[in-house]
Amino acid sequence: MKNNVQLITYADRLSGAGIPELHELLATELTGLFCGVHILPFFYPIDGSDAGFDPIDHTRVDERIGSWQDIKALGSDCEIMADLIVNHASAESKEFKDVLAKGKTSPYWDLFLTKDKVFPEGASEDLLALIPRPKTTGCFTPYQLATGETVDFWTTFTDTQIDLDVKTELGRGYLKKVIDTFAANNISYIRLDAAGFAIKKAGTSCFMIDETFDFINELSDMANKAGMKSLVEIHSYYKTQIEIAKRVNLVYDFALPPLVLHYLTTRDVQPLVNWLKISPRNCITVLDTHDGIGIEDVAGKDDLPGLLSPQQIEALVAAIHKNSAGGSEKASGAAASNVDIYQVNCSYYDALAKDDLNYLIARAIQFFSPGVPQVYYGGLLAQENDLALLARTNVGRDINRSYLNKNEVTKAIDKPVVKALSALIKLRNQNEAFNGLFEICGEQQKLCLKWIHGRHSARLVVDMTLQQASLFLGDGEQQQQLELAELLAGS
Incomplete structure (x- = not known):
């Protein structure tokens, strides 16, 4: 996987149409930004009970948005990640x-x-x-x-x-058929969706038990033999994530989004520093995805402490609800039809009270954290909570899953915060320092993230006392200082 920024998107909700139009958008308005794209479920149908994560036919592209030939064509220009929905299939199959x-x-x-x-x-x-x-x-x-x-x-x-019975020969054959289909159509990476729930055993939690690790290893090996790598999608206790990372190709850093929000809303940097010193290096970093903002990723487990205390988590959730003017409260927990009550449904932009500078600082922290960054289409365009879509569907996660047409995308791209974010993405993509060694330090309200690779260096210094963030970029001959506030003002 190239160590450049990637996009997460639905083919139809960003392009307003389908896979060919997404391909065109990546080559035109979004050119130079993304080396790869995670296309969220494009299987038949894309509009089931869980936005494509309940496929009737997992080996068929929904004809309304394209074909396998369209996937192949896009895969010839960039790396594609696709979802292997491990745990279940549609009741309509x-x-x-x-x-x-x-x-x-x-x-x-x-x-x-x-x-x-x-x-x-x-x-x-x-x-x-x-x-x-x-x-x-x-x-x-x-x-x-x-x-x-x-x-x-x-x-x-x-x-x-x-739920599939993945212990049976029929269940394993079902998953292998999907993997083989992906391999034949230019898919580079497989995201193992909900894999932590796949193995059930009486007398256990039926989530991330010992047998689950073995099963994930088998799936990863199957993907590797087919010429692809796997990304495991699991929300869990942070020490579990560290253990999983030792046994698979890639994991998500789901602890990062709430820890960044905690830092920017309280100015307390220590939990974020503590995590980035031990976080897996073979990870994908995100701030937002098609799901909500995970809370269990920073919470404790049984009698074990988490990355944030219960009081800090309670304050964080309250801050998100306040910053979003109550929008996230309408979309989370039992307030809407949610498949995960352990997440707060909110756009990341709204979670930061639509403060452009804080939002840009959050993205800078993401890009300087260890791992390959992925940016969700709503986050790329600094989208606000879609309360109208939430009201129509009563599906909590729809608050951050807007359907955008081409004109809306073009208009959003022209916003100063989006222009500044695009410039930041290009800086992240072009600097060789991010292929080198990572250093971190921080205390009270200040954070410093640094990368060094040969003569190349990149350093981010954030001081939330002043709500100030500075980039220091060097190539051995020239040193450049860039203030994020100036980047935003100049966009």
Whole structure:
């Protein structure tokens, strides 16, 4: 993976159309910004119960936005990341419909996970209490078969996302078919979506247990043998993330977004410094994605302390709600139809009260942190919370999943904060220092992040006492100082 900034986007929600139009946008208005793009689910259909993360056919591009030929063409110009939806498939899939029609005589019966496969003797309340529930309801949904029998199917997320039984030959074959399809169509990286929930075992949390690590290793090996690398998508306790990073190609740094918000809203730099000293180096950094801002990534676990204390987390969530004028409160937890109650749904721009300089400082910290940066399309364009879309769908995460047409994108690109962010992206892409050694120091309200590679150097100094951030860039012959406030003013 090139150590340059990448884009995260839906093909239709940024381009207003589909994959060919996204390809054109990357080559025109967004030229020079991104070396790769994570295209969020483009499978059939893109508009299911979870915005494409509930595929009816995981090996088919939704014809409304393009074809595999369009994916191949885009992949010839930049690195593409695609989602392998590990944990579940749609209740509307032909396989699950066959199960409903034929029951245990269906050739697809072993593809899906039922409650009694994990709990053949039944599940007590104590056993069920061990299982984390990312949604407000339970983890099983009863479906009636044509035979009249009612079966509890495992549904970790929405009731129409039926969990796969990945321990069976049929389940493994399903995933291998998707991986082989990706490999044949210029996909460079596979994002293992919801992999932490895939292995269920009675008497455990059914999340990131020992067998899950082995399963993730198997999937990563399968991707590697097909010529691709894998990114594991898991929200979890920070020490778990560190352990996962030792065993896979790439992980997300999901702790970074809340820690940056904590620093910029309280001016307390220490939790961020503590984390960046130990964070995985084989990581993808983000501030925002198609999901919400993770809280469990900085929280404690059982009696173990987290990166932030419970009081600091409570204050952070309150600050986000205040900065977004209550918008995030309407979209988070039980307030809307959420598949993850452990996240705060809000655009990162709104989470910082739409303060252009603080937003630019946040992005600078991201770009100077260890890892390859990805920028979500809403974050690229400094989008505000989409309260209208939230009101129409009552889906919490839609607050940060706007549908934009070409005119709206062009207008957003012309905003000063977006121009300044684009300039910052180009600086990150062009400086060889980021391929070298990382240094960090900070105390009270000040932060310093530095990279050195041969004669090249890049240093970011942030002082939140003054709300000031400076870049110092050198190539051995010339030294350049750039104030982010001046970058913003000059855009």
